[in-house]
Amino acid sequence: MQIEFLGTSSMVPTKERNQSAILISYKDKGFLFDCGEGTQRQLKIAGVKLTKITKILISHWHGDHVLGLPGLIQSMAASDYNKVLEIYGPENTKKSFENMFKVFVFDKKIDIRIREIEEEVVFENEDFILRALPLEHGIETLGYCLIEKNKRKIDISKVKKIGLREGPWIGKLQEGKPILFKGKKIMPDDVGSVASGKKITIISDTVPCRNADLLAENSDLLVCEATYASKLEDKSMEYGHMTAKQAAELANRSNSKKLVLTHFSARYKNTLELEEEARNYFDNVICAQDFMKINL
Numbered sequence: 001m002q003i004e005f006l007g008t009s010s011m012v013p014t015k016e017r018n019q020s021a022i023l024i025s026y027k028d029k030g031f032l033f034d035c036g037e038g039t040q041r042q043l044k045i046a047g048v049k050l051t052k053i054t055k056i057l058i059s060h061w062h063g064d065h066v067l068g069l070p071g072l073i074q075s076m077a078a079s080d081y082n083k084v085l086e087i088y089g090p091e092n093t094k095k096s097f098e099n100m101f102k103v104f105v106f107d108k109k110i111d112i113r114i115r116e117i118e119e120e121v122v123f124e125n126e127d128f129i130l131r132a133l134p135l136e137h138g139i140e141t142l143g144y145c146l147i148e149k150n151k152r153k154i155d156i157s158k159v160k161k162i163g164l165r166e167g168p169w170i171g172k173l174q175e176g177k178p179i180l181f182k183g184k185k186i187m188p189d190d191v192g193s194v195a196s197g198k199k200i201t202i203i204s205d206t207v208p209c210r211n212a213d214l215l216a217e218n219s220d221l222l223v224c225e226a227t228y229a230s231k232l233e234d235k236s237m238e239y240g241h242m243t244a245k246q247a248a249e250l251a252n253r254s255n256s257k258k259l260v261l262t263h264f265s266a267r268y269k270n271t272l273e274l275e276e277e278a279r280n281y282f283d284n285v286i287c288a289q290d291f292m293k294i295n296l
Helices: 039-046 069-078 093-100 154-159 169-174 209-217 230-238 242-255 272-279
Strands: 004-006 021-026 029-033 053-057 084-089 110-117 121-124 130-133 142-148 153-154 179-181 183-185 192-195 198-203 221-227 261-264 286-287 294-295
Touching: 004 039, 021 039, 039 069, 069 093, 084 093, 084 286, 093 110, 130 209, 142 169, 142 209, 153 154, 153 169, 198 209, 209 221, 209 242, 221 242, 230 242, 242 261, 242 272, 261 272, 272 286
Parallel strands: 029 053, 053 084, 084 110, 198 221, 221 261, 261 286
Antiparallel strands: 004 021, 004 294, 021 029, 121 130, 130 142, 142 198, 153 192, 179 183
8 A cells, every 4th residue: 555645734735735635545546535725736746647546535524625626526527537436525525515516517527426424334345444433623524544454475485385376276275265285185374374454544633532542543554633733732622633742642542553644734834843742752753745655
């Protein structure tokens, strides 16, 4: 999996930071988490084809998280997007989407399916599980986590040593099933091992809350908003945001391996103060920058 930060500012963009958007690439799929104003241009600068996006996951309907949707979808249509674009979001997403698009005239349309999230498990297939839980931000807001399923890896050298070749036997071993080969029972662990899947959690705008802890638990990568430093904690609570300290405490409580801070107030010309504050409570932390990539 690759995570690319397309926008790391909060409500007001800066010369260096666009509004909120994160792209997770997994195999041939692209999951776009939020779509602040200018996201389609960020994708072009990053060299990402718009047709790569298969799902858009909206945390909430504040403008800095969704104002890029009309332009992005218009450009996707112009790019002859021929997939089904799935858009997920909190309660009233369908109504908000319809109201937004009453304002614009589209010459070309694409197939869009909108789902308002009501259950914790948003989507599941053979590769991963996508979960969501409500956060606390004054309006309906969701946090997400993408959990890759464990995969069994076959050691080809061990397979060849016992005389196995490509075929149904290999498939069964990869599924974790024993096989009988030349009168001998071969267990999956004899020729391979299980690789643990990775977990990425994205905590959008919120004050500290129980559901943020539940989503973040044992994350390989925790991406968390940190709009202010602790000296502005009163302002942070007033507007429903976390401080860098609170984000670091969340990472510590949840046993996360790495913390990436994002969604910074435009008042910060650089994020050194926020990173230093967070590092007092959690060691493995960095501040995101636009176009920063992380591979898991």
